Amino acid sequence: MLNNIAIGSSVTLDSQTRMLTRTRDGESVTLPASACLCLQALVEAHGEVLSQEQLMDIGWRSAGVEVTENSVRVMINKLRRALNTLELQDSVTLLAVTRSGYRLIVRDDGPAQATQPLASPPLSASSEPPSLPPPSQRASLPPASSRRSDKRKYLMAGLFGILAGLALGMLLHSVYIMHPEKIDFVRWSGPGIPANTQVMVPKGREDEQEMIEATLRTYTQHARDKRPDEKPARVLYVTLGDPRVKKHLGLIACEQLFQDTNNDCESFYFRFY
Numbered sequence: 001m002l003n004n005i006a007i008g009s010s011v012t013l014d015s016q017t018r019m020l021t022r023t024r025d026g027e028s029v030t031l032p033a034s035a036c037l038c039l040q041a042l043v044e045a046h047g048e049v050l051s052q053e054q055l056m057d058i059g060w061r062s063a064g065v066e067v068t069e070n071s072v073r074v075m076i077n078k079l080r081r082a083l084n085t086l087e088l089q090d091s092v093t094l095l096a097v098t099r100s101g102y103r104l105i106v107r108d109d110g111p112a113q114a115t116q117p118l119a120s121p122p123l124s125a126s127s128e129p130p131s132l133p134p135p136s137q138r139a140s141l142p143p144a145s146s147r148r149s150d151k152r153k154y155l156m157a158g159l160f161g162i163l164a165g166l167a168l169g170m171l172l173h174s175v176y177i178m179h180p181e182k183i184d185f186v187r188w189s190g191p192g193i194p195a196n197t198q199v200m201v202p203k204g205r206e207d208e209q210e211m212i213e214a215t216l217r218t219y220t221q222h223a224r225d226k227r228p229d230e231k232p233a234r235v236l237y238v239t240l241g242d243p244r245v246k247k248h249l250g251l252i253a254c255e256q257l258f259q260d261t262n263n264d265c266e267s268f269y270f271r272f273y
Contacts, residue, residue: 034059051101
């Protein structure tokens with residue numbers, strides 16, 4: 001199987017070395033493993049949309065790593081930065097499709113094809129509007145007062161339907177919609193912290209050492225150690241859930257402490273079976 005994959009005429013991807021190379025001068029950048037796998041899949045899709053679930057299967061789950069949709073967004077941003085570095089953003093574009101996923105648009109220069117509007121077909125005799133029947137054959141219309149009464153009934157039924165829908169929506173919102181709560185993180189010091197890494201945990205739950213150590217150990221074995229070529233995260237946020245549920249673990253790996261923008265984080269979700 002060929003390692004070099006042509007992306008239009010302006011760039012190639014080496015799936016073995018993960019090098020994205022500009023064809024006109026050989027300038028190249030190295031992609032992370034997950035980004036390389038996803039870009040290859042987007043190229044082979046030939047403009048079709050790949051969902052976030054498909055990209056998670058291709059880039060991470062195939063290696064046994066469980067991630068969330070945020071990791072897909074981080075990977076897409078890395079691919080866009082690589083294309084911008086090679087000044088290829090005008091010829092190769094990663095397009096987000098609302099509630100569907102992503103697709104790759106490749107623009108190669110070529111002769112424009114002029115399109116001409118189709119001529120409207122002439123109207124046939126059968127297309128002419130039918131003539132009205134004579135008055136003796138027309139159906140008799142109901143009285144005007146009856147028509148007004150029926151219209152009023154339809155309006156009242158529609159109004160009651162709208163009010164019932166609003167009431168049901170408010171009820172569902174109050175029962176099922178979850179409202180986010182602010183979580184303050186504090187620094188945690190304990191065993192199992194990877195080298196050159198800070199660990200942050202929710203304030204007031206620093207004593208849940210067993211869950212914190214299990215989360216760090218699972219992340220190290222199933223995510224960090226399986227991607228040795230990627231720069232490891234320097235800040236790990238352990239997101240402890242309900243203490244009664246011991247089989248769900250979560251972690252957010254970041255390049256720096258949380259801020260308003262440019263966090264460059266990946267979120268991980270682990271489940272014990």
